Amino acid sequence: MxxxxxxxxxxxxxxxxxxxxxIRETDRSVLDTVAFVEKGPAEMPDKVATQELFQPAYQFRATYKDSVKVDFYVSERAGTQSVAQNYVDLAAIRLGRIPHVLRKGVNRVVINEGDATAFSDIGLIVLYTKNMGKRISTHDLEETIFHESVHATWDKDxxxxxxxxxxxxxxxxxxxxxxxxxxxxxxxxxxxxxxxxxxxxxxxxxxxxxxxxxxxxxxxxxxxxxxxxxxxxxxxxxxxx
Ligand SMILES: [Zn+2]
Structure with a gap:
């Protein structure tokens, strides 16, 4: 119909x-810790690049006070480990501002180098470094992460x-x-x-x-x-x- x-x-x-x-930058975030895990090949879905799915990445684990744990993967092309950590911090704290009912379905966040817009799949959010900066400057990265988390968590059902x-x-x-x-x-x-x-x-x-x-x-x-x-x-x- x-x-x-x-x-x-x-x-x-x-x-x-x-x-x-x-969702405001002043809203409480329940992000607890971000820890570096290792540097090594990881699945890095990318809607722009035609490269292999597995790419070298800085890998982190974020834990939230509502018991949610999310793995973050930043493309090695983003720069040094501390640059990568900075991108994770920016995304992870914002993921801690969206509702638990949506956060709990997010298992993985991939951050690729570039300015493409975010996309997602079941359990997965993919962000791009330059687009993150743009969204932060217009106070929209919380809303972008909320939107992608709906895809990650609610779309399937x-x-x-x-x-x-x-x-x-x-x-x-x-x-x-x-x-x-x-x-x-x-x-x-x-x-x-x-x-x-x-x-x-x-x-x-x-x-x-x-x-x-x-x-x-x-x-x-x-x-x-x-x-x-x-x-x-x-x-x-x-x-x-
Ligand atoms: Zn969408």
Whole structure:
């Protein structure tokens, strides 16, 4: 069945490109430690380069106070070990600001040299060094990591689930053109940032914006609300932190 196309999306490109600061640099991060493990060949998925999958990489392990552990791999081409560590620190602390329910599905973060945009797969987020710098300068790297973590953690069970595709059909339109162009691949990740913010940080969005989002994608908001309900601790089960 064709998806509802009646209303134009609210946002021309993607949610990450909006001016709202959904997740802030001042938000608490539950990053605990980052430790260097070794330097050696690792799987380095790269959507730009045509090189071998296994590349020399600086390898780190980050631990979070909600018991999540994430392996970080930085391309040797990024520079010295301390340069690599700096990229890991920048990404790892931000991964500690997104909700536990999303962080817990991220096993691996790969950081390649270059300015391509981030991408992801189940359990995996891939970032690019120069693009990280750009996103940090516009306060968007938290949102990028949130978006990719939805792919890493929720896509497998939800992006094509009957409940979600039914919600897509029932809603009047899409939030973003990016979601409309990729209803199976991007719409959940695009919508989740708004949905989670509206439940857990409603003060961060203007009232008129919330009203328009609610009117545009009510069934999708309801679906995502069930994945991370109001009253659930942002950083995971109480007592573990
Ligand atoms: Zn995406």
């Amino acid at each position: 064709a998806l509802a196309q009646g209303r134009e999306p609210l946002y021309a490109s993607s949610v990450v490109d909006t001016d709202f600061d959904f 939800h992006a094509e689930a009957p409940g979600w595709t039914g919600a897509q059909r029932n809603d009047p339109g899409f939030l973003t053109n990016y979601g409309r162009s990729h209803p199976k691949g991007e719409d959940l990740a695009e919508t989740a940032l708004f949905a989670v913010t509206m439940v857990h940080h409603p003060d961060r969005l203007p009232a008129d914006v919330k009203a328009r989002v609610q009117a545009q994608v009510p069934a999708r908001l309801e679906y995502i609300r069930k994945l991370f309900p109001a009253g659930t601790d942002w950083h995971g089960p109480a007592g573990k932190l």
